[in-house]
Amino acid sequence: MEPVNGEPSVFEWAGGSAAFTRMTRLFYEKYVPGDPLLAPLFAEMAADHPERVAAWLSETFGGPETYSERYGGYDWMVSQHQGRALTEMQRARWVQLMCQCADEAGLPADPEFRAAFVSYLEWGSRVAVENSTPGAQPPAHMPVPRWTWMAGATPGSRVSALAAQPEEPAVSTPATGAPLSFEEHIRPLFRDRDRASMTFAFDLWSIDEVSQHADAILDRLQQGTMPCDGSWPQERIEVFERWIATGKPS
Numbered sequence: 516m517e518p519v520n521g522e523p524s525v526f527e528w529a530g531g532s533a534a535f536t537r538m539t540r541l542f543y544e545k546y547v548p549g550d551p552l553l554a555p556l557f558a559e560m561a562a563d564h565p566e567r568v569a570a571w572l573s574e575t576f577g578g579p580e581t582y583s584e585r586y587g588g589y590d591w592m593v594s595q596h597q598g599r600a601l602t603e604m605q606r607a608r609w610v611q612l613m614c615q616c617a618d619e620a621g622l623p624a625d626p627e628f629r630a631a632f633v634s635y636l637e638w639g640s641r642v643a644v645e646n647s648t649p650g651a652q653p654p655a656h657m658p659v660p661r662w663t664w665m666a667g668a669t670p671g672s673r674v675s676a677l678a679a680q681p682e683e684p685a686v687s688t689p690a691t692g693a694p695l696s697f698e699e700h701i702r703p704l705f706r707d708r709d710r711a712s713m714t715f716a717f718d719l720w721s722i723d724e725v726s727q728h729a730d731a732i733l734d735r736l737q738q739g740t741m742p743c744d745g746s747w748p749q750e751r752i753e754v755f756e757r758w759i760a761t762g763k764p765s
Contacts, residue, residue, distance in 0.1 A: 522669050524577030525631045525662060529622050532579075535572045538620040539565040542612055552608045556599070575635060575662050582659060589657045593646055601647040606640045627668045635662040667715040688750055695758045697722040697765050704751055709742050726763045733759060 529535065543565045547553045557564070570582040571592060582588065613636055618624070622632070639660070646653040689700055705719040717724040725732065735741035736752050758764070 522664070525628065525664065526573055526576040526578035528628055528670055529576065529632070532569060532573045532581075534620060534622055535569040535576075536566060538613070538616045538622060539569040539572070541616040541619055543568075546612050546616065550608065550612070552602075552605050553612070556601075556605060571659070572635075574659050575639075576631075577661065577663065580659070589659050590655060592659075593653045593655075596643045596647040597651070597653070598649055599647040600649055601644045603644065606644050610636045610640055625670070627664060627670055627673065630665045630668055631662060634665055635660075672711060672714050688754060695754070695761055695764055697725070697758070697763070700754055701725065701758050704747075704755065706742075708744075712743065722763070722765050729755075729759050729763060 526532075526535075543557065543560070547557050561567070567582070567586055570586065574580055574582045582592075610633075614633065617632065622628070645651060689695055695701070702720050702722075702725075710719045713719050717728055719725060732741065733752075733756055736747055736755060739746035
C-alpha cells in the first residue's frame with residue numbers, strides 16, 4: 516500500500532511480510548511446542564499456520580489483503596476461536612511470547628512501532644478471548660481491522676534524546692522598522708526539532724498554520740514554555756511579536 520501522507524504504514528516500518536513471518540515461525544516453532552499454556556491450543560495446527568498468522572498481522576498493519584483473499588478474512592479468523600474458551604493466562608502468555616519473538620526476529624524496537632504493535636496484540640487477543648467464550652455471538656462479516664500509528668506517534672514525529680544534535684541555524688534578525696517576512700525571518704526561528712515536536716498539532720513551517728495559531732504561540736514564547744528545551748532570547752520574541760503586529764506577511 517502507498518504511504519499515507521508520506522508516512523510508512525506500520526507494516527512497511529516493521530519490514531513487511533518477511534518480518535512478520537520470521538516472528539510467527541519463531542513463535543510457533545520455537546516456543547509454542549514446549550509451552551504448557553499454549554501447546555494444547557496449537558497441537559493440531561496446520562503446517563502453514565505461522566504463515567497464516569503472519570498474513571493476518573500483515574493485513575491488519577496496512578499490508579496486502581492476503582489473509583482475506585487466501586484464507587477467508589475476518590469470518591474465518593473468528594471461526595478459529597469460537598467455543599475454545601481461551602483463558603486470560605493463555606492470552607497474556609501469547610502476547611508476552613509474541614513480543615519476545617518480535618525482538619528475536621529483529622522487528623523495530625522504537626517506541627512508535629512498539630506502541631502500535633503491542634496495542635494491537637492486546638486488543639486483538641482480548642477480542643479473541645471474548646469471541647471464544649462459550650455462547651458468544653461475534654458479529655459476522657466484519658472487515659479485517661486496520662491498525663495504524665497510535666496517537667500521532669509516527670516515525671520521525673519525536674526528537675530522540677539519543678539523536679545527534681544539529682548545529683543551531685543562523686537566524687536573520689531584521690533591523691528595527693525593516694520589513695518582515697515569514698520565509699526569511701519567522702520560519703527560520705523554528706528548528707527541525709521544534710517542528711517535529713509540534714506535528715501532532717500543526718506545522719511550524721506552514722505560514723497558514725502559524726498564522727492561525729500565532730497568538731497562542733506568542734503567549735507560550737513569552738511565558739518561556741516554548742520551545743521545551745529553553746526560552747527564546749527576547750529579541751527573537753520581539754521579531755515574532757512584530758510579525759503579528761504587521762499583519763503576518765509571507
